[in-house]
Amino acid sequence: MIFVCDKIQELGARFAAAVHLPDRRETVVLQRMGERWATVMQIRSGTRRLLISGWHRFVRDNRLRVGDICLFELRTHESWRLTMAVHAIFREQCC
Secondary structure: OOEEOOOOOOOOHHHHHHOOOOOOEEEEEEEOOHHHHHHHEEEOOOOOEEOOOOOOHHHHHHOOEEEEEEEEEEEEEEOOOEEEEEEEEEEHHOO
């Protein structure tokens, strides 16, 4: 469970370890409601994995706001691309 940030999104360290996210910059394709968005995952400080380029467009296109929750589900982990399904829980639905 990750709370939404609008410009850059950090993936949790426990999630990254559990699904064996790579220790290098990589393209991550996000899927939601039949659509796809290409983002870039960047590594900072050795263990922090951030979705940078493309994340803001994903947030905008899905009308996400700070405080909404995203659940990331790893779908494929190929040598050249990661694909994750994203399940959104809007703040109004849970609080």
